[in-house]
Amino acid sequence: MVVAKIVYASMTGNNEEIAGIVEDELQKYGVDTTVTEVSQAVAEDFEDADICVVATYTYSDVGDGVLPDEAVDFYEDLKELDLTGKVYGCCGSGDKFYDAFATSVDDFAKAFAETGATQGATNVKIDLAPEADDITALEKFTKDLVDKQAAM
Structure with a gap:
């Protein structure tokens, strides 16, 4: 069975919703999926997954975009992993x-690229909350991840 791990960071709930959409889509393909909020996750969890997804927001302070504070340690730990043979995808909301x-x-x-993992889908960026077009993009994102993983 294919296993997916989704980690999300959400201040407004938009990325929690995005993670839920991706989770629902993965489950339609029969993928065993776990979703965890970033402050409760450890990067090493991705070592046990076939498909790795991060859904994050960008904190903007005077126009500069930075990682959410609660995601910095996870991000730094992620860069230290060897995820060769895994498929990844990144998505998230912004303003x-x-x-x-x-x-x-x-x-x-x-x-993720530094870990040796294979990008399975084009990054999806959503303006604020997901709307119909964004849900369609996330459905394609998910299908691309599943197809890439199946081809490996």
């Missing part, structure tokens, strides 16, 4: 009001 729109999504993708 297009800020110049640094959803940059933490890209930061996590770079961290």
Whole structure:
């Protein structure tokens, strides 16, 4: 059985909702999926998963986008792992009001790339809460992850 681990950081609830959408989609494909809020997660949990997903927001302070405080240790620990043979995907919400729109999504993708994991889907960035078009994008994101993992 294929196993997926989703870790999310959410201040407003948007990324918790995004993680739930991805979880529901993965389960439609028969993937055993676990979702954990980042402050309750350890990066090593990804070592036991076939598909690894991070859904995060970007904290914007005077236009600069930075990782959420509660995700920094997880991020640093992630970069130290060897996730060769795993598939990853990154998604999250941001606010297009800020110049640094959803940059933490890209930061996590770079961290995963350092682990040797294979990117399974294009990053998905959502302006605030997910709407119909965003849900469609997350459905494609999930299908791409499952297809990439099946091809490995």
